[in-house]
Structures are given as C-alpha cells and as structure tokens.
Amino acid sequence: MSSSTPSSSAGGVGSADSAAPRRNSKRPKYSKFTQQELPACKPILTPRWVISAFMLVSIVFVPIGMVSLFASRDVVEIIDRYETACVPDGYKNDKVKKRMKKPIYVYYQLDNFYQNHRRYVKSRSDSQLKENSSWDDVSSCKPEDMSNGQPIVPCGLIAWSLFNDTYSFSLNSKQLAVNKKGISWKSDRDSKFGKDVFPKNFQNGTLKGGATLNSSIP
Structure with a gap:
C-alpha cells in the first residue's frame, strides 16, 4: 500500500501540470539580425x-x-532690381555686355509675396482646372469666385494674382521672339490641367490683380 501511494500522487501531479494552460513567452524568435550579431566591419582610423x-x-x-x-x-547672368527705380513710360533698357548663348532663360523673383499662406493656397479649384464640365465649381475660390453674377474661370486668388510684367529682347534693333511653351511639367499638363478649359469672365471686376488671359487659349 505504501509503495502504490506515491505513484498515484505523482501521477496526479503530472496530469495537473499537463492540463494547465501554457503561458505564451514574449521572447522574440532568435536570429542574428534581431540580436545584432551580424558580421560587422570596424575599421581603425589610423x-x-x-x-x-x-x-x-x-x-x-x-x-x-x-x-x-x-x-x-x-x-x-543679369540681375536687375527695378521696383525702386524711376522707369519712364513703363520701359527700361538693359544692354548685355557679354555674348549669351541660347537657350536664354528669363526668371522673376518676388520678395515679400507670401504664396504659402493658407488662405492663398486654398483659394483655387482643381476640378475646374481639370474638366470643362466643372467650370462653375467655385466653392473653394473665395473671395475671387464670382464676378458680375457669373463664375470666374480660372477662379481663386492664385489665378487672380497672375504676374503681369512684360519684357522683350532685341538684337541689332531686331526683335527676338520669346517662346513661352514647354515651361510647365508634363505631369501637370496631363493630369492636373485640362485642354478644354478656357478662361471665362476673368479679370472683369473693378480691381485687377494681374494680367489678363486669352479666352481662346486653354
């Protein structure tokens, strides 16, 4: 009797351990990458x-x-700051003293023009610029959304403040043509701006913010 008692008790303990749920270990799976044991080169800077x-x-x-x-x-490169100078009759002549090889690029630099202001950035209609069917979508273009009771195309402050300075070039008293095509990104022309969107009712208000657009050119 004494010899059978320990065996039965031991069997009971073993069955209880096997029936108890095992605790999931949070220890990550071993690998040389996770344990930072990969071969490394440590040069000595002599x-x-x-x-x-x-x-x-x-x-x-x-x-x-x-x-x-x-x-x-x-x-x-010629840099000319002319807003503080007295320019008679809206013209100013600058002579290039060094020969310039084509192509010749013209850039404008505007200071104190906060085009990243939230109100300015949001004042535009992407759907209007992409599809002609959305020409009257001016919900996000305030304050330049309507003029004379009609929607403005393109609407918004960004289009309204189009820079309107003019320039021309001449060589030996002969006017040189300025090519304004191909200056935009191809991705913008293909996906952001539609080819059938034409300006309508643009810059017709009493206060003009910039240049006018040709209604026959998209």
Whole structure:
C-alpha cells in the first residue's frame, strides 16, 4: 500500500501540470539580425588611413570642381532690381555686355509675396482646372469666385494674382521672339490641367490683380 501511494500522487501531479494552460513567452524568435550579431566591419582610423582617404577624395573631386568652376564662369547672368527705380513710360533698357548663348532663360523673383499662406493656397479649384464640365465649381475660390453674377474661370486668388510684367529682347534693333511653351511639367499638363478649359469672365471686376488671359487659349 505504501509503495502504490506515491505513484498515484505523482501521477496526479503530472496530469495537473499537463492540463494547465501554457503561458505564451514574449521572447522574440532568435536570429542574428534581431540580436545584432551580424558580421560587422570596424575599421581603425589610423593617421595613414585617414590621409589616404582624403587624398583619394581630393584626386576625384578637385578636377570635377575645377571643371564646374570654369563652366559657371561662361554663364551670363543679369540681375536687375527695378521696383525702386524711376522707369519712364513703363520701359527700361538693359544692354548685355557679354555674348549669351541660347537657350536664354528669363526668371522673376518676388520678395515679400507670401504664396504659402493658407488662405492663398486654398483659394483655387482643381476640378475646374481639370474638366470643362466643372467650370462653375467655385466653392473653394473665395473671395475671387464670382464676378458680375457669373463664375470666374480660372477662379481663386492664385489665378487672380497672375504676374503681369512684360519684357522683350532685341538684337541689332531686331526683335527676338520669346517662346513661352514647354515651361510647365508634363505631369501637370496631363493630369492636373485640362485642354478644354478656357478662361471665362476673368479679370472683369473693378480691381485687377494681374494680367489678363486669352479666352481662346486653354
């Protein structure tokens, strides 16, 4: 009797342990990547190694820098700030004293013009600019949404403040044509701006913010 008692009690304990639910371990699965045991290179920065590295970088990039420097010297750039000068009759003549190779690019730089202001950025209608069927969608274009009771196309402050300065070029008293095509991104022309959207009722108010648009050009 005494020999059978321990065996029955041991069997009871074993069955209780097997029936108890096992606790899930939060220990991550072992891998060399998670345990940061991957092979690594730890170079010793000796003076000879550092000097050799700098010499190699200098041999590669010094010629590139010299070529870029000489190429930039051939670029002719004229910067003219004229808003504070007295320009008679709206014209000002500047002579280019150095020969300029084509193509010649013209850029405007506007200071103190906060075009990232929230009210200015939101004052436009993407659907109106994309499809002609949405020409009257001016819900997000205030305050430049309606004029004389009709929707403005294109509407909004961004279109209303179109920069309206003019310029011309001449060579030996002969006017040079300025090409204004191909200056926009192809992705914008294909997906953001429709080819059948024409200006309507634009800049017809008493206060004009910029230049006018040709109603026959989309």
